[in-house]
Amino acid sequence: MSRARFGLRGKTALSLSGLLFMVLLVSSYTSYWQAKSIAMQNEQDKLIALKERIEQGLQSDRNNLMALRDVPPITAIIRARMHQGIDPENGDTLQLWRQRLAVIFRAFLLNHPQFFQIRYIDVEGNELVRGERGVSGVVRITAEDALQDKSGTDYVRQTLKLKEGQIYLSDVTLYREQGKIQLPHTPVLRMATPAFDSDGHTIGLIVINIFSDQLFSMIQSEANGTRRHIANDRGYFIKHSDAAKTFAWELGKHDRLSDVEPEMAAIASRQDQFIRFDTNHGELDGFQRIYFSPGQHNRYWLLILHVPRDVVFSANASMFKGMVLISFIICTLLFFLILSFVSRKIVRPVVRLAEATRALQAGDLTMRVDAVSAEDELRTLYEAINDFAEKQQYATEKLEREVALQTDKLAAVIDNIVDGIITITADGSIESFNASARALFGYADDEVLGRNVKMLMPEPYHSEHDGYLHHYMTTGEKKVIDTGREVTGLRKDGSTFPMDLAISEVMIDSVRRFVGITRDISERKQAEEKIRDMAHFDHLTRLPNRALFHDRLTQSLTLAHRNGSQLALMFIDLDGFKEINDSLGHEAGDLLLQTVAARLLGSVREVDTVARLGGDEFAVILPALQAAGNAAEKAALIIANVSAPYPEIDSKCTIGCSIGISLFPGDADTCKALLSKADIAMYAVKNSGKNHFCFYQDVDG
Structure with missing residues (x-):
């Protein structure tokens, strides 16, 4: 009986108790010796953190200075x-x-x-x-x-x-x-x-x-005796807990670090940083240099720290107690985890097995048990259950697919016509309405059967339909019968759509009926519109292409002739685009062209035209200018916007642009001449350094 009670569970408890005691003993013994080095490192890290915050503040101010410049x-x-x-x-x-x-x-x-x-x-x-x-x-x-x-x-x-x-x-x-x-x-x-x-x-x-x-706002002394000072490279205090020592040399006094802390001053003359426990004064002290002027290692500030010993160890004492407590908690948790090991290895797998069985009985064939987590015979049983569930799921899904296939075939036979088919009587009443027609117009059978077919037509077809039908019935003259045409359909929700309509006359048992075949041609119309759009707009940037650009330039020039106004034409060529396209790939190049197009549009007025002529060449038409200076301002704005970074493409992606400008009437009075002279001015920019603009009038020679 005694041996049974003192089995694996008892041995585990005894071993764990001994381990807990040893861990606590070693942890207590080593924590004290670690406390000293940890305290020194913590204070050194605080000094470094203060140094970095001051350096960050200086760097931010440098950036602001360069921005102002x-x-x-x-x-x-x-x-x-x-x-x-x-x-x-x-x-x-x-x-x-x-x-x-x-x-x-x-x-x-x-x-x-x-x-x-x-x-x-x-x-x-x-x-x-x-x-x-x-x-x-x-x-x-x-x-x-x-x-x-x-x-x-x-x-x-x-x-x-x-x-x-x-x-x-x-x-x-x-x-x-x-x-x-x-x-x-x-x-x-x-x-x-x-x-x-x-x-x-x-x-x-x-x-x-x-x-x-x-800048030095975080350098503060504390009520607990912690003192922080900062001195310059000559040892004069520019911030001190004793206000009388702050800027003493400016006010005719002579309080230097070498006067009040000669040992610290001597060490500071040789080292960038220092930390120690000063047993004579019962405190931790140290310093950290801050080189505030890059490239000048003789110019620095000295960040000085003094922390009383009891303040240092008060924090470490709390840490020490916390470490012992955490160690105790961890060991206790391990104690109970090991005691419950055997129970978990038996009970939990059985519970999972029971849950899987209930799921299968309920028809959940997607259920799987984690066979990897089980061991020995339990793993074999888990794998058998998973195999059974998988086969049942496969058989069920196969049967469902076969049923769905047969259903689809039957539906295709019953309703296999894509076009909407509507039959109407001689007086225009709807007699039948197939599935495609229901989908096309949005009506159910009981909403349309017996009603006049003109309910499916917007104006003016709605008002004219009865007249067409009466005219045919009385004269036999066919205007819409036996012909196909494009008309507009009216859906239940009030929306309209383009459709092809073909109407045929049939005689069934000497009764005249009309069969209308309808087809939604919205996609075809959209495709036609897209083709028309492609003929006038660049597919990548959605800007007017060269053809539309020439049309608009001709129109703008005609208006300028008529109104006696000025017009400017800008020829823009991107600087550095090829390098970006070659180094980052064509996708990046396409995205860059799209972004440049957006920036160009954002730089001009609504009355202006921005076009892509091909490759990395763009053109801008500026009609109704007050003065040539307006074109110069617009060119400068475009250069600034195009030259801004493109972080959405790459952190280092930047380009420029060269702009040539020709003016009407000063430079030319035809489209061809204006474009030629803007091109000449642009190449003058290319040859003189790029990324700026030039008027044709300013081109030498």
Whole structure:
């Protein structure tokens, strides 16, 4: 009896209890030694996370700076200044371009609260446009007479030496105006980049003053004694838990890292990161360098951390208790799982077998049991049940298919005529209505039998039908009898459709009847319409093809002659399409052409015509132009839209376009001549760098 009770279940329980005890003992012993290294790694990871967040903030600000550098007013202001205040490209004034840049600066300041000030400065160091955020948070644009000369500042001189794409970052300092620190104290980081004209000449620089307090907002000390500071590469604190040490060197004091933590300063001069337990001070301390100016490894910020020992281990103590608790729970679960092992291996397979039997009895032949999960004799039994169910299912499905086949054959014999067949009496009443007619018109037999057939006709056939029938009955003159024609049918739901109708007269037992054979020709009509459409529109882009383009150009030219208006013709050739088509495949090329077509349509007016002439060539007709400058603006918009990335095709998919423009009446007064001169202007663009536009009037020679 004792041995029976202390069988496999008892031995399993005893072994599991011993295992549980050993796991808990080893877990408790090793957790303490792991706690120290885990704590150090966690704090190091936190420092790295802070570093990455600051770097991400800086990168976002760099991207915003480069976006500001590339806005059109940057180069347009300089062009206008060089041409007596008028931009030669579009005739806009210098003041208008200043206003546009001011609007952009205001929008950036409103949408980027970390920005304190944005300025555009020319190569002489004079501020051209300046926007800033006041103490109250109100964004304002500085009046022209209040703009300052910044030629004597270091950041202006250093930025003007940079190459295109390079960015200058200043040290974090307190904001100054006219060389004086402003109140309240505002720590700022200046970020600047030079701007260039199309010839690569430096024309000025864009400067953003960034609130460094927002950049370093996550560097906070805590009430539990945790302290976080940040110092520059000279050891001066730009943020410290002791406010007196923050920007001390700017305010005439001399609190450096080497003065307050000489050992930390010495290590920081040699290493990028460091973490340790300082037993002398009973705390964990460390640092992490942040290289804020790419390519300049002598310029960095030092992120410094001090965490009291009890704070570090309070978190690890909770982790240690959690590990022990989890280990205990896992071992307990294993204990009960093993105890129930034998029962599960017997009871559950039998239950599944009973459920399968009941399903088969209920007629569910799709039922299958998982034979793979069973073992030994149970697997053999499971496989036998599955085999039986599979054979029964096959036999049943075969019988159902045979029944369905015979049913289909019978239905085909009974109702094998595709066309609708309607018989009517001499007075026009419907006598019979086959299945195809029911499907065609949507009526059941009891809804049409005995009623006048004109119920199936819309106007004017509805009103004219009785007259046709009476005319034939009295004169014998056949207008619709024994002839086929296309008419319009009327369905029960009120919809109409085109159909072929052939009416024959038959005599049955000396009684005159008429047989109408009807067929829905909607698909044929659609096909005919599609053929007409294919003759005028490009199948890929759905734009007018060359034939329709010439028709519309002829019409537009005729109207321009009649109204005395201007007309512009653009000849567009895509730049880089062949490379995309060859590298990404023809499907990508087709999708690219479709996307370009959509962008071209989105760039023009409703009265304009966009056509595909073939390959990667397009044309745009711009009728009723006020001035040639309107065509230039439209060409610039098209180039900008076509040159934008195509992420739906590939992350690196970009193309350009070359546009030649001819004008009526200035360049030509015939379709052929206009197209030829636009083509000449386009090839002039191709030969001069691509991805811009040129008027025929501007082509040399």
